[in-house]
Structures are given as structure tokens and as C-alpha cells.
Amino acid sequence: MSTTTTTTTPPAPSVKTFDLTYTFADRSAGVSHISLDLPPRSRTLLIGANGAGKTTLLRLLAGKRMAPHGTISVGGVDPFTDGLEGVTYLGLEWVLNAIVRTDIGVDELLRSVGGDYYTERRDELVSVLDIDTAWRMHAVSDGERRRVQLAMGLIRPWTVLLLDEITVDLDVWSRAQFLGFLRRETEQRDCTVVYATHILDNLAGWPTHLVHMHLGTVKAWGEADEMLKAAEEEAEKRKDELSLIGATPGNSRLGMLVMRWLRDDLQARGPRSQHQRGPEGWSYRAGGLGGYGFEPKMPSDM
Numbered sequence: 664m665s666t667t668t669t670t671t672t673p674p675a676p677s678v679k680t681f682d683l684t685y686t687f688a689d690r691s692a693g694v695s696h697i698s699l700d701l702p703p704r705s706r707t708l709l710i711g712a713n714g715a716g717k718t719t720l721l722r723l724l725a726g727k728r729m730a731p732h733g734t735i736s737v738g739g740v741d742p743f744t745d746g747l748e749g750v751t752y753l754g755l756e757w758v759l760n761a762i763v764r765t766d767i768g769v770d771e772l773l774r775s776v777g778g779d780y781y782t783e784r785r786d787e788l789v790s791v792l793d794i795d796t797a798w799r800m801h802a803v804s805d806g807e808r809r810r811v812q813l814a815m816g817l818i819r820p821w822t823v824l825l826l827d828e829i830t831v832d833l834d835v836w837s838r839a840q841f842l843g844f845l846r847r848e849t850e851q852r853d854c855t856v857v858y859a860t861h862i863l864d865n866l867a868g869w870p871t872h873l874v875h876m877h878l879g880t881v882k883a884w885g886e887a888d889e890m891l892k893a894a895e896e897e898a899e900k901r902k903d904e905l906s907l908i909g910a911t912p913g914n915s916r917l918g919m920l921v922m923r924w925l926r927d928d929l930q931a932r933g934p935r936s937q938h939q940r941g942p943e944g945w946s947y948r949a950g951g952l953g954g955y956g957f958e959p960k961m962p963s964d965m
């Protein structure tokens with residue numbers, strides 16, 4: 664009798680959505696008609712104002728909410744129905760996990776998530792995140808706790824990492840080291856990162872792709888370099904504030920593009936009291952926006 668060994672190559676960790684629409688239990692729209700195709704090894708930034716739908720999208724991608732059949736493919740599978748092997752989602756509920764506030768040692772915590780098995784990754788993360796393994800978790804600062812949590816979440820080699828702004832407590836240096844680690848991961852392994860953040864420090868040159876979300880929709884997405892170049896050319900033509908990029912050393916091209924997106928979004932949406940969200944998305948109440956003289960300003964206008 665002969666035996667055949669079949670080796671299955673795991674599917675490449677792309678992240679795709681096909682006209683994804685999700686409605687909350689209260690029938691309000693979460694996200695509407697989102698189609699994305701983020702390739703393996705990409706590092707995508709999800710950008711959008713508060714309430715734009717970033718967390719909702721990440722939770723759908725993580726299989727934490729049930730999307731309509733056939734509208735999401737993460738690494739070739741539906742994350743809700745086909746399981747989540749290799750997909751790591753680090754968001755608020757993970758941050759709030761009570762165990763990291765108890766009188767427990769870092770070594771013990773890291774061991775509990777595979778630290779003794781993935782020793783190289785553990786040691787690298789301990790070094791990158793500047794963790795003292797002698798810390799007791801009830802007696803560390805918020806930022807120190809966050810660094811241990813990040814190490815815990817990243818020790819197992821994920822293929823798709825979905826990050827919902829969880830670096831707020833990190834000091835600038837630690838965050839830069841952490842971003843460098845993620846970049847190396849995508850350069851050295853077949854893995855993909857989608858990261859929702861409002862903090863643009865040290866992100867210039869980091870993302871391969873940008874996704875601009877607004878009121879539950881994707882307004883624009885694509886390769887970061889192309890989008891930044893197009894924005895710069897557009898700004899040159901319009902002679903608006905983005906043309907000042909070169910003369911504004913404190914602001915990166917990415918920072919200025921995001922500022923403009925958010926300013927335009929706010930202008931388009933208007934004050935919160937003037938709109939409402941239904942199953943079909945956002946709509947504006949009678950009266951519109953015009954009479955309010957509402958015009959958000961760029962810092963350079965102030």
C-alpha cells in the first residue's frame with residue numbers, strides 16, 4: 664500500500680471585502696458597500712474620523728461580527744464561518760482583559776501565550792518593547808502594561824494582524840520600535856497588517872496602502888505612495904494648503920493628507936446634530952448645512 668503525503672500551502676494572507684454592508688441590531692448602518700483588496704505582506708492604515716467605521720470593519724474582518732455570506736475573505740476564508748487560524752485581532756476588549764492588572768509576573772504571562780515555544784519571537788519582542796520580565800503586572804505603568812500586552816498578542820506568529828489603535832499609551836520611541844517590528848514581520852514572513860490609528864507619528868513611509876473611511880464607507884483606498892503622490896499633485900494644482908508640505912517641516916505628507924481628508928469629511932458631514940444614520944447610511948435633516956457657516960479649518964488657517 665502506498666501512502667501519499669499532501670502538503671497544503673496556507674493561502675496567501677490577503678484581506679478582501681466584496682461590497683460589504685453591515686447593519687447593527689438597532690438597524691443603523693455600520694459599514695456600507697465596502698470593496699477592498701489588500702495584498703499579502705501589505706501594511707494598511709485605516710484612516711477616518713471618530714465614528715467613521717474603522718472598528719466595525721476590523722471586527723468584521725476578525726470574524727467578531729457576522730458579515731453577509733461571501734462578502735469577506737481573509738487569507739482565502741470567511742473569518743466568521745471558517746475560523747480564524749492565524750488571524751490576530753488586538754482591540755479594546757483585548758486591552759481590557761483583567762488578568763494584566765493582577766499580581767502576576769511577566770514571565771508567567773508570556774509563558775501562558777506560548778513564550779516557551781516561540782522563544783526567539785519572545786526574546787525579540789521583549790527587547791523591541793523594552794520589557795523587564797521581572798515586572799509584576801499590578802505594579803507597572805499604563806504604557807508598560809500595554810507593552811507587555813502587545814508582546815503577549817504578537818508572540819504566536821500570526822498571518823493577518825488587525826490592530827485597532829492600541830498603541831496610545833506607548834512613548835514615541837517604543838511605538839517607533841514596535842512599528843519597525845511590524846514592518847520587519849511583513850518583509851520577512853508571509854503576513855499582513857491592517858492598522859486603524861489616529862496617531863501618525865513615525866508612520867511616514869510605513870504603510871504600503873491607505874484606506875480612507877467616512878461615515879461607514881470607503882471614500883478612497885490604494886497604494887500609499889500613489890495616493891500621496893496624487894494628493895500632492897492635486898494640491899499643487901489647487902494651490903491649497905497641501906502645497907505647503909515642503910515648506911512645513913513639522914508635518915509629513917501623510918499627516919497633511921490625513922488632515923485634509925478629515926477636514927473635508929467634517930465639512931461634508933456637518934455638525935452631528937444635523938444628520939442621522941439609518942439602514943441605508945447617513946442622511947441629512949431638512950435645513951442642510953449651509954445656514955450654519957460651518958467650515959472646519961486647517962491649523963494653517965487658524
Ligand SMILES: Nc1ncnc2c1ncn2[C@@H]1O[C@H](COP(=O)(O)OP(=O)(O)OP(=O)(O)O)[C@@H](O)[C@H]1O
Binds near residue numbers: 692712713717
Ligand atoms: N453596537 C453598535 N450599535 C449601533 N451603532 C454602533 C455600534 N457600535 C458602533 N456603532 C456606531 O457605528 C459608527 C462607527 O463606529 P466605529 O466604532 O466603527 O467607528 P471608528 O471609526 O472605529 O471610530 P473611533 O475612531 O472613534 O474609534 C459610530 O457612529 C458608532 O456610534
